[in-house]
Amino acid sequence: MQIPVIVQTVGLLALSNVFMTIAWYGHLKNLSSKPWWIAAIVSWSIALFEYLLQVPANRIGYTEYSLAQLKILQEVLTLAVFVPFAMFYMNQPFKLDYVWAALCLVGAVYFIFRA
Template identity: 50%
Template sequence: MNLPVPVLTIGLLLMSNIFMTFAWYGHLKFKTAPLLTVILVSWGIAFFEYVLQVPANRIGHGHFNAAQLKTIQEVLTLSVFAVFSVWYLKEPLGWNHLLGFSFIALGAFFIFHKWA
């Protein structure tokens, strides 16, 4: 079964972002762990981010341009981070975070909209 390019690209970028978010922020729950340890663990997790992100961008480029790929990446990053922040870190998001994320989503609209 061949998945459409947008589905495959976005799916891979979503999974990549899950790994990235844990690599960048997962260690915040382990403040007593030595810094070198969390750096090495984070690098190990980030490897899987790259294993997913590089093919996503290669597969998606052509269907999407580079600016669109980056925009998809950023919207997914914020979406994954918002869920991660609330559920894993137990840090609530305020109205100001949601408003800021909304402005970024509005920016995505302008990037993807076909202008005459």
């Protein structure tokens, strides 16, 4: 049984976003007392895993979806990963703006995926 393209794409992009979010923002919590270049090296090391997932995700997804559809899918997943990361890992409060941003993305998804 073959895994559907959308499941492969979303799964790989979601995992990719976990690594990306940690690489981009995790150093603010874990390495704030270290020089910036150490944070950059650590972040680049983590980002390698993001690319190892993101590149095949987009190649697989591009077999059935347009470039714009892949980009909007990426943005939706970025917000879906970022909000829990910000709240639970970085101890940021929930903001109603997250809901408004998500609603804007619902509109973006509608316009990009409509026939």
